[in-house]
Amino acid sequence: MAKENIKDKLLIFQKNEITEYEIYRKIAKSTKDENNKKVLEKIAQEELNHYNIWKSYTGIDVKPNKVKIVFYVFLSKILGLTFSLKLMEKGEERAQVNYKEVFDVIPEAQKIEEQEQEHEAELLSMIEEDKLNYIGSIVLGLNDALVELTGALAGLTFALQNGLLIASSGLITGIAASLSMAASEYLSQRAEGNENALKSAVYTGITYIITVFLLILPYLLIPKNYFLSLILTLIIAVIIILGFNFYISVAKDLPFKKRFLEMAGISFGVAGLTFFIGFLVRVTLGIEI
Known part of the structure; x- marks a missing residue:
């Protein structure tokens, strides 16, 4: 050389x-x-x-x-x-x-x-680091919010076809689910003898609520174009999954690709299924809003 x-x-x-x-x-x-x-x-x-x-x-x-x-x-x-x-x-x-x-x-x-x-x-x-000690609680809140709310919003989009109504329904569903999930995490951690059960529950609940807000945001910003809102919600879901899994893969030395595809596959699979269910509900019940 x-x-x-x-x-x-x-x-x-x-x-x-x-x-x-x-x-x-x-x-x-x-x-x-x-x-x-x-x-x-x-x-x-x-x-x-x-x-x-x-x-x-x-x-x-x-x-x-x-x-x-x-x-x-x-x-x-x-x-x-x-x-x-x-x-x-x-x-x-x-x-x-x-x-x-x-x-x-x-x-x-x-x-x-x-x-x-x-x-x-x-x-x-x-x-x-505190946040890494509660990564399981964060995963629980994030994963459940992504799976449940992307599915709920997809179903509500076809069933209701009204941006503000979809956002309101999603927000109510999301807040109720976040409180329920936080309570379940608290009881689960207490049953395992975890002295920081309340902190675990708070991490789960806060992660859930933040994810809910991000997912319903497109419906609040462009309520008249609910199908575009759904597409943007799914894009936001991918970005959240991408960012979170990248963070975990670096901080915890875990494989990125497998975890990303698994979480994205579950979220989009549930969203697709509930979108179809929303279609059946609208056609079967003849809902017009």
């Missing part, structure tokens, strides 16, 4: 290291949990050490990527420490492949790669 090419690669590695140093340092600074803070600071120091190793070969100071720093620090505040750092670690995995290209020239490259691989394990053992 040409000397110039090696130097270009080292400068890229160098920029990545100093950028990730700043990300870990800034997140550590705003982290209240002392254990999390110590591990983040340790990893930040490792990133700085790696930067200095690359610098000893290039002889050049490199500035961090400020956009990337702002993005990941902001992401950690919105979507949590686990998700944002694991998403960044996936970028490090790609960088480790590039390290292999300079193994023969830079002896320290292999050591750096080994240290980078330890980061993810450290992060997994370190992170204790």
Whole structure:
């Protein structure tokens, strides 16, 4: 490999290291949990050490990527420490492949790669986030809302053919179902001896209500075109399923494609069936609104 090419690669590695140093340092600074803070600071120091190793070969100071720093620090505040750092670690995995290209020239490259691989394990053992402890309750609320409400809205769309009436019916059904689901989760968790049963119920109920609101939103915005509203509702359902499963696949290291297709298949299967039932109800009962 040409000397110039090696130097270009080292400068890229160098920029990545100093950028990730700043990300870990800034997140550590705003982290209240002392254990999390110590591990983040340790990893930040490792990133700085790696930067200095690359610098000893290039002889050049490199500035961090400020956009990337702002993005990941902001992401950690919105979507949590686990998700944002694991998403960044996936970028490090790609960088480790590039390290292999300079193994023969830079002896320290292999050591750096080994240290980078330890980061993810450290992060997994370190992170204790409330929302991840209640992921089962969130899945329960989200999945039930998607399956039940997409199905109900599809059936109501053909049966009622009135946007505001469909939205009102969906909202009443959704709120009642969210309260019922939260109560069931509370009783289920209490029966299992969970001291945080109420918190689990709150996560389930809030997730359900938020999902309900997002799904009925098209009917409130364009009430006259109820079939277009149904299409938009189904698109929103896909986006919710896509976003949630991506989040879980990153934060919990679970397969994305299988979980996404399973949840989407169930939701759309129920929606299709209830749309057909709505058609039968309208034709059989002769409903005209």
